[in-house]
Amino acid sequence: xxxxxxxxxxxxxxxxxxxxxxxxxxxxxxxxxxxxxxxxxxxxxxxxxxxxxxxxxxxxxxxxxxxxxxxxxxxxxxxxxxxxxxxxxxxxxxxxxxxxxxxxxxxxxxxxxxxxxxxxxxxxxxxxxxxxxxxxxxxxxxxxxxxxxxxxxxxxxxxxxxxxxxxxxxxxxxxxxxxxxxxxxxxxxxxxxxxxxxxxxx
Numbered sequence: 104x105x106x107x108x109x110x111x112x113x114x115x116x117x118x119x120x121x122x123x124x125x126x127x128x129x130x131x132x133x134x135x136x137x138x139x140x141x142x143x144x145x146x147x148x149x150x151x152x153x154x155x156x157x158x159x160x161x162x163x164x165x166x167x168x169x170x171x172x173x174x175x176x177x178x179x180x181x182x183x184x185x186x187x188x189x190x191x192x193x194x195x196x197x198x199x200x201x202x203x204x205x206x207x208x209x210x211x212x213x214x215x216x217x218x219x220x221x222x223x224x225x226x227x228x229x230x231x232x233x234x235x236x237x238x239x240x241x242x243x244x245x246x247x248x249x250x251x252x253x254x255x256x257x258x259x260x261x262x263x264x265x266x267x268x269x270x271x272x273x274x275x276x277x278x279x280x281x282x283x284x285x286x287x288x289x290x291x292x293x294x295x296x297x298x299x300x301x302x303x304x305x
Contacts, residue, residue, distance in 0.1 A: 108208040111215035116194045229260040236294035241277035
C-alpha cells in the first residue's frame with residue numbers, strides 16, 4: 104500500500120493528539136478525526152437552527168454542510184469504482200476504499216490532502232497578519248474585497264498549533280505564495296530592502 108496514500112487517508116480518519124501547556128503542566132488533548140469533526144459541525148447546525156450558538160455559527164455550519172456533502176459523494180463514487188459498497192459513514196468508507204484501491208494514487212492523494220486542509224481551515228481558520236509593504240511579485244499594496252473594502256495585499260497565515268509547519272504568506276492580488284518559515288523570512292527581508300524605513304533626521 105502506498106505510504107503517502109495511507110498518510111493522507113489517516114489525516115482524515117484517525118484521532119490526533121496535541122500537547123498544551125496549562126500552567127506548568129503539559130496536557131495531552133485528543134481530537135476526533137477531521138471527518139468526524141466536520142460531521143459534528145453539520146449536526147450542530149441542524150440542532151441549533153443553523154446558528155450553532157456562535158456569532159459565526161451559521162456561516163461555519165452552512166459551509167460544513169456543503170463540504171461534507173461534496174466529500175461524502177466523492178468517497179461514495181470512489182468506493183463504487185473499486186466495488187466497495189458505500190455505507191455513508193465517511194471514515195469507514197474511505198478506509199475500506201484505501202484497502203481496495205490499486206491504481207496510481209497521486210491525484211487521490213492531492214485531493215485527500217486538500218480536503219484535510221479545507222476542513223482545518225473551516226473549523227479553525229488560520230491566523231492572519233497583514234504586511235503593509237508592496238508584493239514583490241506584482242507590486243500591489245491593497246486587495247479589494249467583494250464588498251469594495253480594501254486590505255493589505257500580502258498576508259502571513261499560520262496555525263497556532265503547528266506554527267512552523269503551517270507558516271506561509273500569500274498575495275491576494277496575484278496569488279503568489281511563500282511557503283514555510285524560510286520563504287516567509289526571505290519575503291519580509293525583500294520587502295524591507297525595497298522599502299527601507301527612512302532614517303530620522305537628527
